[in-house]
Amino acid sequence: MKKEQVANCQFSVWYPLFKKHTIKSLILPLPQNVIDYLLDDGTLVVSGGTEHTQHSRNNNSDSEEEADVQWSDDETTTVVTAPEFPEFNLKVQEAINALGGRVFPKLNWSAPQDANWIALNSSLQCQSLSDIFLLFKSSDFITHDLTQPFRQCSDDSLDPIINYELVLRKWCELIPGGEFRCFVKENKLIGISQRDYTQHYQHISKQETSISFSIQQFFWEHIQHKFLNEDFVFDVYRDSTGHVWLIDFNPFGEVTDSLLFTWEELTSETSLTSSHTEECTALQDGPAFQYTTSDVTVQPSPCLSYRIPRDFLDLSTGEDAYKLIDFLKLKKGQQEEEESSEDEAEPPVPSV
Ligand SMILES: Nc1ncnc2c1ncn2[C@@H]1O[C@H](COP(=O)(O)OP(=O)(O)O)[C@@H](O)[C@H]1O
Ligand SMILES: [Mg+2]
Incomplete structure (x- = not known):
């Protein structure tokens, strides 16, 4: 497999040639600051222009903004706001609307199929840029496109220049x-x-x-x-x-x-x-x-290994309060046990 062959499989390369035979799609160039945001492990907060985010900030300038940290009055709570990309957000929303309001998102090669479990609807169906960001930031497939698209190529030539693109495809219920x-x-x-x-x-x-x-x-x-x-x-x-x-x-x-x-x-x-x-x-x-014949029993979904255990998810989202309480009790119990065993293990201090 040569680098050029991989480059030829990019969506924007083949789509114009086969438009009539595939699902209607729109391609938007990804601005560099959006690429940086997608690759930044530290920014977990997802924004991207839902009504909530637009009202929550006083955005006078139209410049693309960086993530920042705001201190609330009592200086005890830290509010981390996600970066906003107003211009890009507008373009994405227009494209989503033009495609009927629901889209399937991809980058140059891959869709974030390994991350569908994280979405509220457990699907890749998106209605806003924040839906897309949530999937993209959780996906190893997307990181692969951004960081090592030519990883398994056999030639030593220079990597072709890649212009990163957000591909939005009209949502279709495919069986x-x-x-x-x-x-x-x-x-x-x-x-x-x-x-x-x-x-x-x-x-x-x-x-x-x-x-x-x-x-x-x-x-x-x-x-x-x-x-x-x-x-x-x-x-x-x-x-x-x-x-x-x-x-x-x-x-x-x-x-x-x-x-x-x-x-x-x-x-x-x-x-x-x-x-x-x-x-x-x-x-x-x-x-x-x-094709899979009837003698093969049902197999696990290939993307299953990308998921985190359900319990972790419930704990981190606070979805299941009782699970969280049990977890904290367990932790406390463990700590107490460790402390008491440490006490026992301490050699008595010799009296002088
Ligand atoms: N427009 C769409 N609407 C809904 N689901 C889609 C759409 N396009 C693709 N899919 C589903 O997502 C899967 C992955 O899509 P694909 O474009 O092949 O991504 P990848 O190249 O990352 O594998 C497909 O097998 C199909 O089930
Ligand atoms: Mg593919």
Whole structure:
């Protein structure tokens, strides 16, 4: 995987070429101070222009502001206010409104899928810049885009210059069973995998041939030889009418999840195998098609490891007051125990 191939998978590179076949989206350049804010571990407070934040400050100037700390009158409470980006906020809000009020946010390559647990609605659906900031600041995938997008590239050339962008896509209720990932090597579609491999979807095994065929047709008509790389991965959504939509392009390499294939088999010269070998004869020369069969029991969601334990979340948000009280009692008990064991362990002071 070369740096240039990764650079070609940026949203703003492919979107103008495939606009007609994908979800309506808007791209906004990310100002440097917003990038700095996203990368700053210290600022946990999220702002971004909800009504609350606009009324809470006396903003006479339109300059972008830094986070600051205000002391209240009695000097006992510290109020940390999040930085505000009034101009950027306005642009984002206009874009969100133009896309129907609810959007799916991404950076140049990635969406903050590892952070959806932190959002109040446990989803990536956003209605304001503060919703977006909360997800972005909690996501390792977003940090990867910002800090090491070329990490697994094999060439030593200088990193291409990246202009960071906020991608806002119109929110669509996508049914996970309709999502597929397609692997293309030397401009040939070699494999299709069910994207949500944690579940068995009956309709996929029943309609294997027609799903595979409609994706191949979409590839021949709209994708093949039109993308800038000859090796790449693209994601599609097949809706209930059978229409295929483009969702995303990804680099052909380890940074992209190989789902029900392995990168070893995808990059080797031997041909891939399908979930059902009998079907293979029917689809000779076509791509291998992998989906989760009914014998596989339900698997954990791949983003689960990014979550913190539910108890931690409840404690930190004060969601569950009884849990907090129990936790404090436990801590106090532990402390008392430690203190008394320290007392016991102390050697008696010898009297002189
Ligand atoms: N416009 C959208 N509205 C709602 N959900 C979306 C939208 N676009 C993508 N998704 C969901 O988010 C998932 C990840 O989107 P994707 O653009 O492929 O991000 P990434 O490149 O970070 O994996 C998709 O599998 C799909 O389920
Ligand atoms: Mg992607």
